Amino acid sequence: MIKRIPFFVRKHAITRTVKRITLEYPELYAVAQQEGQLPEKEAQELRQILTDIFQEKMNKHKIK
Numbered sequence: 514m515i516k517r518i519p520f521f522v523r524k525h526a527i528t529r530t531v532k533r534i535t536l537e538y539p540e541l542y543a544v545a546q547q548e549g550q551l552p553e554k555e556a557q558e559l560r561q562i563l564t565d566i567f568q569e570k571m572n573k574h575k576i577k
Contacts, residue, residue, distance in 0.1 A: 530566050
């Protein structure tokens, strides 16, 4: 999905998404910041959140 975002805005999209996750899901972000393997439950939850955010942004900007 990340490759569908134009390269000239990709860094901005990623950093803003991480900032959004830190504000909306601080407990999940804290788990992700810890060293080592991310637990499966949190990894799956984070994957779904990221997918939803990027899908929302892509729909907003009409990127297929």
